[in-house]
Amino acid sequence: MSQLETASRSDIVAHQLSRLQQGFSRIFPQNRFYQSKLEHTATALNSLEDFSQLPFTNKRELLADQAAHPPFGSNLTYLPEEYICQHQTSGTTGKPLKILDTRESWDWWAECWASIYRAAGVSSKDVIFIAFNFGPFIGFWAAHEGSKHLGALTVPGGGMDSLQRLHIIQETRATVLVCTPSYALRLAEVAQEHGIDLPSSTIRVTLHAGEPGASIPATRERIERGWGARTYDHAGMSEMGAYGFTCSQQQGLHVNESEFIAEIIDPHTNQAVQEGELGELVLTNLGRWGYPAIRYRTGDIVRNGGYTCGCGRSYLHLPGGVLGRADDMLIVKGTNVYPSAIADVLHRFPEVSEYRIIVTKNGALDEIALQVECPSELTGRIQEELHIAFNLRVPIESVELGILPRFELKARRVEDRRRKA
Incomplete structure (x- = not known):
């Protein structure tokens, strides 16, 4: 644990302000996007209160900028030849955003990921298996760079099916698995189908990102039970960086405040929320000055957990991790x-293999129903638990095992039929 992780709030704020001032001195001479965006705003930063007066940045602006200035937009601080990596967002919620990194910022990504590994107790003595097909999405590339930075042996799992990956894990005696939480559950399912005893394997840590899951208690417990390992969450995004990690307490995420400034705001009023309240996470990275993101509205809904934790860190705590995205929230009968909250209920039942949430509209009201791979006699108990959690009666259809899709990257379990009606 670094000295700053347990420092006083005043020391952390002073560190952030110093990094911010250094970064701004590099951005404004050359970055056309932020020159234009902040031209009518005072950018003399003497405190984080000054910083909080700057306008937000959002993904729509960056996409519009790339459309106006193809192919990479004007949010570039340096000449094109100084960039070495191009990645893009997953495109889950629209057109992918292209993002460039310099050698300096790519090294910064690696150190952010190394911090995630270290918080999970991973060291250079581990063998890290990364169960992804490598493509333009930045997450697995950054995880690979982070493991190299840590000095651990890295085993890439691209170009394999699930059974092949399980065999490679056994053959290499891998000790750490990196993948989405949905895919960790899928691998456990495949292992059970083929008589592979995962809890007795060499895997001791599973580390997850890409979707809420590893901070959802029932999902985390299911992964830990299936693998016989401790499960850790991580949060990051292509346009921001790898900003969140789980500590030894496994009670959500900490924001890596040595490398990011975090704010939690009411998405309607844009005012800061109080400790214990929900809000939208706003982030600023402090080491990616070639493609900066200043007061970036992530769309992620989190709970302000304050600055104390049993692990001893004084970094901002997000109990439950990323609870969902603002545009994922469903309003069902008020x-x-x-x-993610539905997942927490369903994963309490070992008999549930997979599920789908179907959203429809009845007049002006949204309604939801579930398809669940489980014994038909279980649906009544699931409905009771959902009623306790949400005070809603949710129709459930029991479907045959294996009929619903499985996922390697971000799971898409919500089928929105409102627009089709």
Whole structure:
């Protein structure tokens, strides 16, 4: 654990302000996007209160900028030849955003990921298996760079099916698995189908990103039970960086405040929320000055957990991790429902293999129903648990095992039929 992780709030704020001032001195001479965006705003930063007066940045602006200045937009601080990596967002919620990194910022990504590994107790003595097909999405590339930075042996799992990956894990005696939480559950399912005893394997840590899951208690417990390992969450995004990690307490995420400034705001009023309240996470990275993101509205809904934790860190704590995205929230009969909260109920039942959430509209009201791979006699108990959690009666259809899709990257378990009606 670094000295700053347990420092006082005043020391952390002073560190952030110093990094911010250094970064701004590099951005404004050359970055046309932020020159234009902040030209009518005072940018003399003497405190983080000054910083909080700057306008937000959002993904729509960056996409519009790339459309106006193809192919990479004007949010570039340096000449094109100084960039070495191009990645893009997953495109889950629209057109992918292209993002460039310099050698300096790519090294910064690696150190951010190394911090995630270290918080999970991973060291250079480990063998890290990364169970992804490598493509333009930045997450697995950054995880690979982070493991190299840590000095651990890295085993890439691209170009394999699930059974092949399980065999490679056994053959290499891998000790750490990196993948989405949905895919960790899928690998456990395949292992059970083929008589592979995962809890007795060499895997001791599973580390997850890409979707809410590893901070959802029932999902985390299911992964840990299936693998016989401790499960850790991580949060990051292509346009921002790898900003969040789980500590030894496994009670959500910490924001890596040595490399990011975090704010949690009411998405309607844009005012900061109080400790214990929900809000939208706003982030600023402090080491990616070639493609900066200043007061970036992530769209992620989190709970402000304050600055104390049993692990001893004084970094901002997000209990439950990323609870969902603002655009994922469903309002069903006046009740706010996030898909991650439904997952927490369903994963309490070992008999549930997979599920789908179907969203329809009845007049002006949203309604949801579930398809669940489980014994038909279990649906009544699931409905009771959902009623306790949300005070809603949710129709459930029991479907045959294996009929619903499985996922390697971000799971898409919500089928929105409202637009088709």
